[in-house]
Amino acid sequence: MKQLIATRLFQLVAVVLIVGSISFALMYFLPGDPALRIAAGRYGPDMMDNAISDMVRAELGLDQPVLFRFLAWMGDLIRFDLGHSLVSGAPVLHEIALQLGYTLWLAALAFVLALVIGPLVGAIAGLFPGSIFDRVSLLVAVALRAVPPFVLAIVFMMVFGVTLRWFPTAGFGGWSNMVLPSLTLALGLAAMSSRVMRDAMSEVAASPYFAHGRYKGLSDRTVVMRHGIRNASLPVVTYLGLQMVYLVEGVVVVESIFAFPGIGHALVHAIIARDVPMVQGTALAMGGLFVLLNIIVDLMCLRLDPRLGRRAA
Amino acid sequence: MSSEIRLENLSIKTRDGTVLVRDVSFAFGSGNPICLIGETGSGKSLVMHAVMGSLPDELICEGAILLDGENLLALSAAARRALWGRKFSLLPQEPSRSLDPTMTIRSQVAEIYPALHRASWNDAKTRAMKDLQSVGLDHAARSFPFELSGGMAQRASIAMAHAAGSMVLLADEPTKGLDRALCDVVAGMINHEVSLGRAVMVITHDLELAMQTTGMIGVMRNGVLVELGKADSVLHAPVDAYTKSLVAALPSQWEASSQNTHEPGKPVIAARSLGKSFGERALFKELDLTLRSGEITVALGPSGCGKSTLGNILLGLIKADFGTVERPGNLPAFKYQKIYQDPPAAFIPHQTLGDAFGDLRKRHGIDGASINRIFDDLGLEPGLLARRPDAISGGELQRFAIARALLLKPAMLFADEATSRLDPVSQKRVIDLLVAQVRERNLALMLVTHDHVLANKIADHVIDLSSLSSNGEQRTAA
Numbered sequence: 001m002k003q004l005i006a007t008r009l010f011q012l013v014a015v016v017l018i019v020g021s022i023s024f025a026l027m028y029f030l031p032g033d034p035a036l037r038i039a040a041g042r043y044g045p046d047m048m049d050n051a052i053s054d055m056v057r058a059e060l061g062l063d064q065p066v067l068f069r070f071l072a073w074m075g076d077l078i079r080f081d082l083g084h085s086l087v088s089g090a091p092v093l094h095e096i097a098l099q100l101g102y103t104l105w106l107a108a109l110a111f112v113l114a115l116v117i118g119p120l121v122g123a124i125a126g127l128f129p130g131s132i133f134d135r136v137s138l139l140v141a142v143a144l145r146a147v148p149p150f151v152l153a154i155v156f157m158m159v160f161g162v163t164l165r166w167f168p169t170a171g172f173g174g175w176s177n178m179v180l181p182s183l184t185l186a187l188g189l190a191a192m193s194s195r196v197m198r199d200a201m202s203e204v205a206a207s208p209y210f211a212h213g214r215y216k217g218l219s220d221r222t223v224v225m226r227h228g229i230r231n232a233s234l235p236v237v238t239y240l241g242l243q244m245v246y247l248v249e250g251v252v253v254v255e256s257i258f259a260f261p262g263i264g265h266a267l268v269h270a271i272i273a274r275d276v277p278m279v280q281g282t283a284l285a286m287g288g289l290f291v292l293l294n295i296i297v298d299l300m301c302l303r304l305d306p307r308l309g310r311r312a313a
Numbered sequence: 314m315s316s317e318i319r320l321e322n323l324s325i326k327t328r329d330g331t332v333l334v335r336d337v338s339f340a341f342g343s344g345n346p347i348c349l350i351g352e353t354g355s356g357k358s359l360v361m362h363a364v365m366g367s368l369p370d371e372l373i374c375e376g377a378i379l380l381d382g383e384n385l386l387a388l389s390a391a392a393r394r395a396l397w398g399r400k401f402s403l404l405p406q407e408p409s410r411s412l413d414p415t416m417t418i419r420s421q422v423a424e425i426y427p428a429l430h431r432a433s434w435n436d437a438k439t440r441a442m443k444d445l446q447s448v449g450l451d452h453a454a455r456s457f458p459f460e461l462s463g464g465m466a467q468r469a470s471i472a473m474a475h476a477a478g479s480m481v482l483l484a485d486e487p488t489k490g491l492d493r494a495l496c497d498v499v500a501g502m503i504n505h506e507v508s509l510g511r512a513v514m515v516i517t518h519d520l521e522l523a524m525q526t527t528g529m530i531g532v533m534r535n536g537v538l539v540e541l542g543k544a545d546s547v548l549h550a551p552v553d554a555y556t557k558s559l560v561a562a563l564p565s566q567w568e569a570s571s572q573n574t575h576e577p578g579k580p581v582i583a584a585r586s587l588g589k590s591f592g593e594r595a596l597f598k599e600l601d602l603t604l605r606s607g608e609i610t611v612a613l614g615p616s617g618c619g620k621s622t623l624g625n626i627l628l629g630l631i632k633a634d635f636g637t638v639e640r641p642g643n644l645p646a647f648k649y650q651k652i653y654q655d656p657p658a659a660f661i662p663h664q665t666l667g668d669a670f671g672d673l674r675k676r677h678g679i680d681g682a683s684i685n686r687i688f689d690d691l692g693l694e695p696g697l698l699a700r701r702p703d704a705i706s707g708g709e710l711q712r713f714a715i716a717r718a719l720l721l722k723p724a725m726l727f728a729d730e731a732t733s734r735l736d737p738v739s740q741k742r743v744i745d746l747l748v749a750q751v752r753e754r755n756l757a758l759m760l761v762t763h764d765h766v767l768a769n770k771i772a773d774h775v776i777d778l779s780s781l782s783s784n785g786e787q788r789t790a791a
Contacts, residue, residue, distance in 0.1 A: 212411040212470075215367065217398015217477055218428045226424060227413045234415070305415055306457045 004298055012291045019287040020077055023280045024070055034274040035062050042087060073280070082284070083277035085270075092281035096263065100285055103255070103262035107247055109178055110185035114243075117186065118193035119236055123229060125194070126201025137194060144191040149250050153184045153257045170259040181258045185250045189243055196239045200232040207231075234305050241297040248286050316400075316480040316512045317342030318364060322376035325359050325368070325536075333372070334359050334536040341529065343480070346503075346513035348523040348544070350559065351533035352736040353706065357516040360533070361483050364514065365401055366393030380481070398429050402474035406486040408466040412458035418469045419445065419454040425476040444472040448502070464495045471502055474511075482506055484515040488522050493763050494615055500525035518736040520563055524548055532556045562737035564767040578606035580641055581724045581757040582627050582649075588635035589622055596622055597778060598635065604725060604757040609748065611768040612761045614778035620761040623778065624651070624727040627759065642724075650718035654730040656710035660702035666713055667698035679720050687716045691746050708739025715747060725757040733762065744771065 027034075035057035043052060057063050061072075076083055082092035125134040144152070160180060161169035167179045204210055205228065213223040252264035259265065263282050270278035302308050318341055325334040334356040341347035349357040362368045364378055366385060378385045380400065385393060405411035413421055419441050426437035445451045448468040458466060467487060474482055484503060488496040500522050507513050507528070515526060523530055523544065530547040532540040532555065540553040551557045560566060580603050588598035596619030604610055604627070612620040625631045627638060628649050640649075653659040660669060670684060688695060691712045697705050705713075711731060718726055728747065732740040748771055751758040762768055768775055 208405060208407070208411040209413045211367075212403070212405050213413070214394075215365070215397050215401075215403040215405070216425055216428075216473055217479075218424065222424070222428055227416070231413065231415055306417075307414065307459055 004302070005295065008291060008295045008298065012288060015287045015291050016077070016284055017074075019283050020074065020280060021070075023283040024073055024276075027274070027276045027279055028066060030271075030274070032274070034276065037272075037274040038087065077284075082281040085275055085278050087270075087273050087275045087278070092277045095266065095278065096281050096285050099261060099263040099266045099282075100289075102260065103251055103264060106178055106182055106185070106255070106260060106262055107251060109182040110189065110250075111247065113182055113186035114189035114193060118190035119197040119233065121190070122194035122197025122236075123201045123224075123232065126198040126203075126232065127205055127224065127228075129198075129202040129205075134198065137198070141191040141194055144187050149184055149188055149253050150257055152187065153180070153254055156180045156184055157257075177258075177260070181254045181260050184254050185247065188250060189246060192246075193236055193239060193243065197232060197236045200235045201228065204228050204232045230304065234301070237297060237300050237304060240300075241294045244290050244293045244297075247293075248290055251286075315343035315510060316381055317379075318481060318512055318514070319379040320360070320364070320376070321379065323360065323363060323378060324375045325356070325363055326373050326375070328371055328373065332536065334363075336376070337533075337538045338376075339529065339531050339538065339541055341514050342512045343510045344507065346507050346515065346526055346528035347531060348526050348528065349514065349516045349531045349533055350518060350520065350523050351516075352518055352738065355533040356536040357533045358485065359536075361485060361514065361516050364481075365403055365483055366390070366396065367403075398425065398477040398479060400479050401481045401483060402477050402479040404467065404470050404474065404482065404484040404487055406489045407463075408470045409458055409461065409463060412461075412466060412469060414458055417455050417457055418450070418461070418472075422469070422472050422476050425473060429477055441472075441476060444475045445469075447475055448472045462495075463491050464498050467491075467499055468502065471506065474506075480510070481512045482514070484513065484517075486517050486519075487515065488517060488519045493521075496522060497525070520548070520559065520737055532559065558738055562741040564741075564764055564770055567741065567767075567770045569770050578608060578755060578757070580604070581606050583639045583641065584627060584636060585639070586636040587623070587626060587633045587638070589619065589626065589633050591622075600636070602627075602776065604759055606724065606757050607752065607755045608773045609751060609758045609760065609771055610774045610776065611772035612759065612776045612778055613763070613765060613768045615763055618778045620763075620778050621729050623776075624729055624759055624761055627725075628727055644724055647721050648724045650721060650723040650726050652711070652714050652718055652726060652728040652731045655734055656707055656714055657702050659714050660710065662702060665699055665701055666705075670698065670717070673717060673720060677721060684716075684720065687719055690750065691716050692742070706739065708735050708743055711735065711739075711743050712746065715743070715750070719750060719754070722754075723756060725759070726751070728758065728760045730761055730763075733764075 035053045039053045039056045084091055121137050125137045157169045160166045167176050213227045255262045255264035256268045267282040321338050323337045326332050351357040363374050374386050422444050423437040423441035426432035445454050448471050450468050487499050530544045531538050534555050540556045551560050582604045584602045587600040589596045614620050626633045732743050
């Protein structure tokens with residue numbers, strides 16, 4: 001287990017370096033003059049002229065050679081200094097800490113919702129393969145996964161926000177603001193995990209040990225709870241690691257649509273404003289988050305499946 | 314408390330009226346076990362599941378199954394289900410697959426107490442330890458099934474039957490996939506359960522297991538009970554023709570095969586000072602071995618002693634740690650063929666045999682006439698070619714595997730436990746045909762088995778790997 005954590009921490013460093021380099025390169029190759037955009041972001045488009053943009057360029061060192069800027073950025077990174085936002089001037093670390101907090105709440109809520117909906121639906125479908133429930137859940141899962149999250153988000157806004165007026169459609173003022181974004185994310189996640197759970201459950205339900213549990217005299221309920229869910233959840237938990245990709249990319253889209261003040265929303269705005277340190281900082285935070293979440297998934301797998309731990313030992 | 318189960322004219326039919334089991338009557342009870350013998354598809358498993366009450370819904374039972382006088386067939390499915398564990402326990406076949414892979418065996422035994430006896434969890438854990446002690450598994454209580462051997466897993470499932478406290482024990486092919494030494498251990502365990510007063514029914518195609526259980530033997534074929542009697546009389550003085558062939562097929566009853574009378578053939582494979590270890594454990598070292606055309610060499614020893622590994626080294630499938638393997642004449646690799654232990658695993662499941670042999674013809678340019686001749690020699694009906702591997706018997710499929718290997722005109726065949734999963738009649742047939750082909754085509758055959766009796770009946774040379782792990786001398790049996 002120590003080895004696993006060490007490997008993952010090494011990967012974390014690699015991810016930080018790679019994400020750092022790529023985000024730097026992407027920002028460099030984006031069309032348009034960053035100094036102009038930043039000046040517009042700071043002083044408003046009406047106030048801006050060449051003198052101001054030249055001033056910004058000189059102030060931020062944007063006239064330095066690209067290699068020099070890259071090395072400076074990597075050097076800062078090693079010292080955990082993410083720099084200051086070019087627009088607001090505040091340290092990037094503070095901005096991220098604030099936005100990441102909101103995002104973590106949103107992601108956690110979406111994740112818990114997805115864990116309640118997906119495996120539950122999947123387990124029931126898997127226990128009765130071929131049933132109407134199984135087929136309808138397949139149809140709904142395919143539909144939810146096929147529809148991009150932004151379409152789903154707009155449908156939810158129109159139905160629950162505009163027509164029914166149950167939940168606010170944008171901003172952040174309290175829990176009610178988190179319902180629609182987290183539901184949008186959760187349904188996309190649950191669509192896939194329900195199918196993984198369904199296949200795992202139907203396989204477990206057909207296994208000799210499942211039958212033997214019943215022959216032992218256990219009730220169906222006990223067999224499902226003690227021998228079914230646990231074994232069927234193994235592939236689902238492993239799959240959660242992959243779902244983190246969906247979660248991280250979904251956060252960007254969903255936060256932007258619902259104007260939710262999280263890290264994804266901040267990333268999009270930073271890109272538009274050419275706020276390079278903010279883009280790099282948020283990308284790093286999201287990449288790091290992805291690796292950390294996967295460490296948690298790995299530890300859960302170890303805990304659930306004794307074969308992994310004891311074989312390694 | 315003693316129990317008796319009596320079957321009266323039990324028939325099992327499908328909903329569309331096909332009769333699978335017809336008019337089976339017998340009884341077993343405390344101190345009077347029964348062993349049902351028969352090949353795959355003979356209906357013995359159906360009878361066992363009818364007694365258990367676990368037949369699929371599509372099958373209908375007629376007649377009566379009486380438990381201490383009460384007709385179980387008159388009960389509802391739920392009422393029969395309520396007897397599971399309480400009255401009936403099932404020892405599953407291949408128990409290592411019937412235990413929950415992610416739960417310790419103690420928990421799997423303990424969970425029975427709250428479910429059946431309304432015990433608390435703390436109480437259940439102590440009592441589970443006692444059950445595991447009763448089968449000598451207390452040291453492994455915290456093990457997971459993948460850490461147990463086949464015999465230990467079988468003992469764990471007996472501990473579960475003890476925990477349930479049921480008086481009727483149904484054992485479903487308890488020795489399937491175990492080697493001979495373990496089979497004896499399992500037979501001992503079953504006899505112990507009989508001595509504890511349980512009503513035991515064993516279904517098996519393992520005649521030696523049947524011999525070791527005292528009591529009644531029933532022989533089933535094509536859904537009919539063809540012979541029923543005391544174990545001794547059925548096995549030593551069989552009346553029914555099928556039972557006779559079954560008994561005659563036991564290796565101990567075989568006539569010694571025609572020994573290789575002509576002069577030693579030319580060497581096909583020559584191995585010098587072979588050595589191989591897995592981790593710390595040395596399987597063999599300094600092993601010299603020459604396989605000659607027309608000769609049968611049998612590698613003998615218990616599971617895990619390195620018999621299959623030796624064969625795979627000779628074929629070049631894996632590398633030895635030390636030593637050399639020479640193949641005089643530099644024949645291509647496909648002239649050294651292997652026949653696998655589990656025939657279904659050696660065929661593509663969704664391809665008909667006809668297609669499989671068609672591909673072989675194309676690849677190696679074999680003419681149809683020689684295929685037909687080999688099928689003829691091996692007693693294979695061309696009609697079987699339209700079927701898929703899972704739709705024919707294991708014995709037939711193994712003969713197809715032999716035909717497939719022979720079509721490549723090999724110089725050497727390596728048969729890896731090629732008959733250990735077959736019933737005795739199929740086993741004898743496959744071995745007879747294999748030996749005849751080897752003699753006729755002047756092949757070198759290396760056969761791996763754990764059956765000493767079989768080895769001594771057919772071998773020109775025997776390599777006993779159980780005695781070979783330390784020194785390296787080749788033993789020869791006449």
